[in-house]
Amino acid sequence: MKKVKLFTLSLTSSICLLCINAQAQITNYTNQDSFFGNGGFIHSVTPNSKTIKGSPFIFDFWYDATIISTNNQEFENIKVKYNIHLNEVLALRPTGDSVALNNNFIKEFVITDLKMNKIRFKRLPNINTNNASLRNAFVNIIYEGKILFIAEVKSKILKAEKVQGGYGTYRETDEFTKETTYYYIDKDKSPIEVKLNKKSLLTVLSNKQDAIKAFISNEKIDANTEQGWVKALAYYETL
DSSP states (O other), X not given: OOEEEEEEETTTTEEEEEEEOOOSOOEEEOOHHHHHTOGGGEEOOOOOOSOOBSOSBSXXXXXXXXXXXXXXXXXXXXXXXXXXXXXXXXXXXXXXOEEEEOGGGEEEEEEEOTTOOEEEEEEOTTXXXXXXXXXXXXXXXEEESSEEEEEEEEEEEEOOEEEOOSSOEEEOSOEEEEEEEEEEEETTSOOEEEOSSHHHXXXXXXXXXXXXXXXXXHTTOOTTSHHHHHHHHHHHTTO
């Protein structure tokens, strides 16, 4: 039986279930000196010399996080930000300055936001895809069981330019924008890009489509939300 925890992706303000299979032995560290004292996985923050409107971070606050390293060491109460534009995880040191962490050191991290929601991010370097961005980024793990349901949040820069409109409007400076792409992954198969809607859900679960249709109807599942997908996926795995 899988252990189920509640997670929320604050970008969409929805509640989702996450099944965590903790097979590896984790060594726990609560002392921040143990974390920041390891210079082998810390490098200086990439400077931003250009003013760009908006933010490259998935969240703009420093949130407490638990970081699990690739050698299964667990570090608690580390304040972090995730720069999705540069794919950098920043950590705030007790001295007040910040450092960027080596992505190859981090297996995953779990943020606790201001509402005490847990949000899990993980790299999937061995995922069956030629999409290098998806393999290298820390994706949000929305549901994990025999199948995975994940969200990749990416950032791009809109260049300053005149935007055509009724009266002619301008984008005076470059601007960060964010977009979220959802993927369904069945075991070792390639990720399938999906939309948050009933049609997409029934397509990826087509081998049990009638049962899923009945479940959605009987339980009044909203397939246009992450929460609805999580409930449907959890039910699917019981069939």
